[in-house]
Amino acid sequence: MKKLLLLSFPSNLTGEPITYTLIKNYDLKINILRASIDYNIEGSLFLEVExxxxxxxxxxxxxxxxxxxVKVINTAIRIDEDKCVNCGACTAIxxxxxxxxxxxxxxxxxKDRCLDCKLCIKACPVRAIRSIV
Ligand code: SF4
Ligand code: SF4
Incomplete structure (x- = not known):
């Protein structure tokens, strides 16, 4: 099973080996999609865990x-139907x-198939696709 997790952690936990613990104690495969950590201030991690x-x-x-x-995200990708001109460029990528x-x-x-790779964002000529994280 695969899940996308958005983690937000407080200042006192920015130095904790969170991903190491997930791998070691829960046998998870971790793919860090985005990390933003200010040591001793706050942190967020966007992970694909399997x-x-x-x-x-x-x-x-x-x-x-x-x-x-912990926020479980199906995908961070959103498509703005008002902007989309149905050109199909994103389907090709x-x-x-x-x-x-x-x-x-x-x-x-x-949404259930999306791997959140974000390749489609750049492919869209009218910027109808965005990521919420
Ligand atoms: S290109 Fe990547 S991010 Fe876009 S819909 Fe397909 S899997 Fe999701
Ligand atoms: S590339 Fe953009 S405009 Fe074209 S179909 Fe996809 S979302 Fe719509």
């Missing part, structure tokens, strides 16, 4: 008990078919 379902749930509990805010074109030449976004 592992066995129960261990993943336990790891989230561990983070919460530590005082870390998306390797997992998270954006497809229907028979009416209108795009559909399948």
């Amino acid at each position: 592992g066995e379902g129960e261990k993943l749930d336990l790891s989230i509990e561990y983070l919460k008990i530590k005082g870390i805010k 998306c390797e997992v078919a998270a954006i497809t074109m229907d028979k009416n030449w209108k795009i559909n976004f399948h």
Whole structure:
């Protein structure tokens, strides 16, 4: 099972080996998609975590008990339908078919398939795609 987690942690936890603990104690594979840490001020981490379902749930509990805010994100990608001109450029770049074109030449976004790679953002000529993190 894979999940995208946005972690926000307070100043007293910025020096903690959070990702190391997740890997070592919960057998998770961690891909750091974005990190913003000001030592002794605050920090945020956007992680793709992969592992066995129960261990993943336990790891989230561990983070919460530590005082870390955990937001489970399906994907941080958002498509503005008002801006989109249905040109299809994003469908060509998306390797997992998270954006497809229907028979009416209108795009559909399948959030459950999206890996949050963000390649589609640059592909969009009218900047209709953005990431919320
Ligand atoms: S972020 Fe990546 S996986 Fe998600 S829709 Fe865009 S190209 Fe596809
Ligand atoms: S590239 Fe942008 S304008 Fe074109 S279909 Fe995708 S979201 Fe819409």
